[in-house]
Amino acid sequence: MKARAAGPAAGLWDRFGDLVVAVGVAGALLVTGVAERHQAIGVALLGLGYGLLAAGGLALVARRRAPVAVLAVTGLCAVGYQAAGFDVPVVGYLFAVYAAVRAGHRAVTAAVSVAMIAALPLAALASGLDDIGEAFARARGALEIAWLIAAAAAGEALRQAERRADEAERTREETARRRADEERLRIARELHDSLTHQISVVKVQAEVAVHVARRRGEEVPPALLAIQEAGREASRELRATLEALRDDDTAPPRGLDAVPELVERARAFGVEATLVVEGPGTTDGPDGAAGRLRPDVPAAVDRTVYRIVQESLTNVARHADARTVSVRVACRPDAVSVRVEDDGKARPGNVPAPGLGLLGMRERVTALGGRLRTEARAEGGFSVRAELPVAPDAVVERDATIGRRVL
Numbered sequence: 001m002k003a004r005a006a007g008p009a010a011g012l013w014d015r016f017g018d019l020v021v022a023v024g025v026a027g028a029l030l031v032t033g034v035a036e037r038h039q040a041i042g043v044a045l046l047g048l049g050y051g052l053l054a055a056g057g058l059a060l061v062a063r064r065r066a067p068v069a070v071l072a073v074t075g076l077c078a079v080g081y082q083a084a085g086f087d088v089p090v091v092g093y094l095f096a097v098y099a100a101v102r103a104g105h106r107a108v109t110a111a112v113s114v115a116m117i118a119a120l121p122l123a124a125l126a127s128g129l130d131d132i133g134e135a136f137a138r139a140r141g142a143l144e145i146a147w148l149i150a151a152a153a154a155g156e157a158l159r160q161a162e163r164r165a166d167e168a169e170r171t172r173e174e175t176a177r178r179r180a181d182e183e184r185l186r187i188a189r190e191l192h193d194s195l196t197h198q199i200s201v202v203k204v205q206a207e208v209a210v211h212v213a214r215r216r217g218e219e220v221p222p223a224l225l226a227i228q229e230a231g232r233e234a235s236r237e238l239r240a241t242l243e244a245l246r247d248d249d250t251a252p253p254r255g256l257d258a259v260p261e262l263v264e265r266a267r268a269f270g271v272e273a274t275l276v277v278e279g280p281g282t283t284d285g286p287d288g289a290a291g292r293l294r295p296d297v298p299a300a301v302d303r304t305v306y307r308i309v310q311e312s313l314t315n316v317a318r319h320a321d322a323r324t325v326s327v328r329v330a331c332r333p334d335a336v337s338v339r340v341e342d343d344g345k346a347r348p349g350n351v352p353a354p355g356l357g358l359l360g361m362r363e364r365v366t367a368l369g370g371r372l373r374t375e376a377r378a379e380g381g382f383s384v385r386a387e388l389p390v391a392p393d394a395v396v397e398r399d400a401t402i403g404r405r406v407l
Helices: 008-036 043-062 067-083 091-102 106-126 132-142 145-215 222-247 256-268 299-320 356-367 399-406
Strands: 272-278 324-331 335-342 371-376 382-389
Touching (some): 008 091, 043 067, 043 091, 067 091, 106 132, 106 145, 222 256, 256 299, 256 324, 356 371
Antiparallel strands (some): 335 382
């Protein structure tokens, strides 16, 4: 396991801490080796001993990535420099024991340590000592059982602490997820109780009025047909939203392919609406309107384009008092841009405060790492411009949470 960074200093330690420890231990071993080597060591053994001392310390740079391999390397180096005549404590091996136990390799560490306890007296005899008792005393000085136990205990204690911290974090995440699910269900119930009945009444009344007018042979007013279609669409959207909230389905039902329907609905309200979708991977339908995004465009971007156009056209119908509105969607290799402009009554300086619709639109765009600009046009009317990145590493995965919150 890896310690979690708590700030810039901790981040630097995570990157360079193992190197600092390895160099420090290697330096300490070499300094100790200068004082504790046998005076009668030949030049060849002298070079071999210093090389093993340095290697036994520097191997610790990989103690987190390959703790078992480092345990074996530091153990062999310790036995080697003891046999070469350097009476130096096996500090590098103790660090390796700590790292291996912390990584969970307790059985391997125990087996290697038993082998080390047996090999060190033999290494002392190989260095030229004739007295077996002195050889055992030197081996005991190089690797005290108490040091070994302390290193293993420290590694095990930290391993248990990290395991408990991971469990606590998982518990917090599960609790947060459960609370989010409960809140989502509460919102679904509120939406169902407060809106479903009213929308159903509007839809049924509009359909009855249309039916009666047609039975009488009267011409159905365009506004009544628009109310009927809006009621059907609102009912469908509400049903899809409730299903998404209850099922934790983060994929709202509409994307860019449904934008032409939004434009047609705007025309039903008496606004001259035009749509242009351009760029590589798009296909044109009637009047160049029915464009398609490239298949590799993230689904979150596809959904957000639809929502931006939907909210913009809704605002035009409600507040703009506009005669024309243009919708342009441009697909580029790195981004999708959306522009909705009308010729309504908005003027610089008299634009009303943004409502929840524009706020939700901005949250969606920001969640995807994009940019949104809304402003009154100098020539009159209102402009909504958004740019959404389509590179896979640029799309922020928070879209699911944001989408559920601003639907």
